[in-house]
Amino acid sequence: MRYIKxxxxxxxxxxxxxxxMSHGYTDSGTDEAESVRTLHRAMxxxxxxxxxAEIYGPYANEELLGRALKGRRDxxxxxxxxxxxxxxxAGPWNLxxxxxxxxxxxxxxxxxxxxxxxDLYYQHRVDPNTPIEETAGAVAExxxxxxxxxxxxxEAGEDxxxxxxxxxxVTAVQSEYSLWTRGIEKRILPVLRELxxxxxxxxxxxxxxxxxxxxxxxxxxxxxxxxxNPRFTGENFQRNLRIADEVQVVAxxxxxxxxxxxxxxxxxxxxxxxxxxxxKRVHRVEENTAADAIELTTDQLIQLSSLPQAAGETHTEAxxxxxxx
Numbered sequence: 001m002r003y004i005k006x007x008x009x010x011x012x013x014x015x016x017x018x019x020x021m022s023h024g025y026t027d028s029g030t031d032e033a034e035s036v037r038t039l040h041r042a043m044x045x046x047x048x049x050x051x052x053a054e055i056y057g058p059y060a061n062e063e064l065l066g067r068a069l070k071g072r073r074d075x076x077x078x079x080x081x082x083x084x085x086x087x088x089x090a091g092p093w094n095l096x097x098x099x100x101x102x103x104x105x106x107x108x109x110x111x112x113x114x115x116x117x118x119d120l121y122y123q124h125r126v127d128p129n130t131p132i133e134e135t136a137g138a139v140a141e142x143x144x145x146x147x148x149x150x151x152x153x154x155e156a157g158e159d160x161x162x163x164x165x166x167x168x169x170v171t172a173v174q175s176e177y178s179l180w181t182r183g184i185e186k187r188i189l190p191v192l193r194e195l196x197x198x199x200x201x202x203x204x205x206x207x208x209x210x211x212x213x214x215x216x217x218x219x220x221x222x223x224x225x226x227x228x229n230p231r232f233t234g235e236n237f238q239r240n241l242r243i244a245d246e247v248q249v250v251a252x253x254x255x256x257x258x259x260x261x262x263x264x265x266x267x268x269x270x271x272x273x274x275x276x277x278x279x280k281r282v283h284r285v286e287e288n289t290a291a292d293a294i295e296l297t298t299d300q301l302i303q304l305s306s307l308p309q310a311a312g313e314t315h316t317e318a319x320x321x322x323x324x325x
Contacts, residue, residue, distance in 0.1 A: 001046025001292055004271055005169040006198025009120060009150050013267060013292050015049030016042045016285065017278030022061035023226065026224045029060065035280045036068045037133065043075055045289045051276045053081035053124055054109055058092045066114035073115050080109050081124035081154060097127035099138035106147055122152035126324040132160050136167035143168070146310050152247055157324040158191045163204060170197050177201035179210060179262050180243055180310035201266055204275035210262040212244045230312035239311040246307055250300050263291035265304045
């Protein structure tokens, strides 16, 4: 495994998104033992960058990581997120990045994770009711106190990134980025590179779609992120299957799996990018981390980069309202 710097934070080139172990997919939260084995196997393979959030569960994913990382905390760069749980009464799925809410959130996350510091603390979604300067200032205070090591943003627009960075340096921005979600390339990525901010792509495999394993959607239960998602429904889904088929063609040429090709393409976009493919299976984390060794040819990269954008929005209408792209 190679390692890169997100600003001053050294992380494994490929990280691990832990969300699906507890939240978001049809069989999330059904096999904690396998999830723990997956986390431990990732670490054996050199993965040091682990991602979670208080909203996943809510709280259950942080608690799982706290149990799995007991005695191993110093082996990982641990990232979690605040701002999608209002601790003043409104509860989960209500945006609140006020300084008071951040202080409550960080103490809860530290307790659940079983640690005295969070390496990378992201604002999960931009809170339109709290100036980003106040949010950045609150995180800067936590950094000064040693509770947090680095400040991050998730799905923030370029103006918010600049304003936050002016208060305290932003180490990384997490946004959805993959072969079928490339909207950040023109507006966000240039700003990150101008300011020396790292990029952490989440859903780098398109919520499993780019693996080529999803050929039907009738198995998605209510509560699964993909249930009712515009890209996984109706004509959009059928059109998007062609993208997966094209990735499969390149995978056969490269002697790799489609997932490895999708990740290798992302890694080729720059040495300031650390994707966090999510999985709760040992064999998948082995497959994903092996993508670090795959070198795609120039022609293959061009072929992949010329694929059409996915049909359909990335989120439902409710989810899109929380994005600031």
